Amino acid sequence: ETGVTQTPRHLVMGMTNKKSLKCEQHLGHNAMYWYKQSAKKPLELMFVYNFKEQTENNSVPSRFSPECPNSSHLFLHLHTLQPEDSALYLCASSQDLTRGTGELFFGEGSRLTVL
Amino acid sequence: DAKTTQPPSMDCAEGRAANLPCNHSTISGNEYVYWYRQIHSQGPQYIIHGLKNNETNEMASLIITEDRKSSTLILPHATLRDTAVYYCIDLYSGAGSYQLTFGKGTKLSVIP
Numbered sequence: 001e002t003g004v005t006q007t008p009r010h011l012v013m014g015m016t017n018k019k020s021l022k023c024e025q026h027l028g029h030n031a032m033y034w035y036k037q038s039a040k041k042p043l044e045l046m047f048v049y050n051f052k053e054q055t056e057n058n059s060v061p062s063r064f065s066p067e068c069p070n071s072s073h074l075f076l077h078l079h080t081l082q083p084e085d086s087a088l089y090l091c092a093s094s095q096d097l098t099r100g101t102g103e104l105f106f107g108e109g110s111r112l113t114v115l
Numbered sequence: 116d117a118k119t120t121q122p123p124s125m126d127c128a129e130g131r132a133a134n135l136p137c138n139h140s141t142i143s144g145n146e147y148v149y150w151y152r153q154i155h156s157q158g159p160q161y162i163i164h165g166l167k168n169n170e171t172n173e174m175a176s177l178i179i180t181e182d183r184k185s186s187t188l189i190l191p192h193a194t195l196r197d198t199a200v201y202y203c204i205d206l207y208s209g210a211g212s213y214q215l216t217f218g219k220g221t222k223l224s225v226i227p
Contacts, residue, residue, distance in 0.1 A: 002158070002160075004158075042117065042216075042217045042218055042219055042220075043159070043215075043217040045214055045215070045216070048214070056214065090158050090159075092158070092159075101164070102147065102149050102164060102204075102206040102215060103161045103164070104159075104161065104215060105161070106157075106158025106159050106160070107158050108156075108157050108158050109156075109157070109158055
């Protein structure tokens with residue numbers, strides 16, 4: 001139990017569907033992250049939020065839309081995805097980007113399959 | 116791309132020390148050495164970090180060479196639950212950015 005909870009753990013969707021991944025952290029952190037882990041590839045940073053403001057977007061296609069309504073919750077809205085978007089999507093949190101360290105707490109991930 | 120270099124895989128006998136090496140050929144003076152691990156089907160887990168001095172916590176020890184070009188993560192008594200992919204990362208810990216860039220890591224197999 002890392003204090004970071006991701007739902008759903010598994011998701012299968014068609015290319016025309018719209019779905020969302022949810023992340024919630026109970027650690028009192030103010031920075032939250034989305035990472036993508038494709039088969040046999042290193043983890044790739046997608047988005048970073050600090051105090052609800054997006055600070056990083058690593059050239060992620062617009063079919064991935066993040067939302068951070070407060071420091072405890074992070075969403076990843078998915079629409080018109082491609083089969084190559086099938087991957088493990090990991091959420092993480094850390095204290096914040098100005099005072100914290102590089103100690104990130106990761107959730108267990110949401111395994112996404114796009115048909 | 117990751118800046119560090121690690122062997123792709125290692126084996127370790129259960130109960131023995133596991134010594135995982137990492138090369139940091141381009142590390143700069145204000146970058147810390149971080150180690151994470153990822154057990155199969157789970158998210159990465161922070162293990163330890165250091166700047167210049169050796170560090171120890173309840174999970175592992177970190178040895179950093181004087182020139183900081185290499186480090187070694189030591190799991191003193193490896194168990195089967197330590198089987199995982201281990202990542203070393205150079206991370207600038209200045210204000211404003213904690214972009215962990217993961218490489219392919221070392222897959223450690225602890226053998227009974």
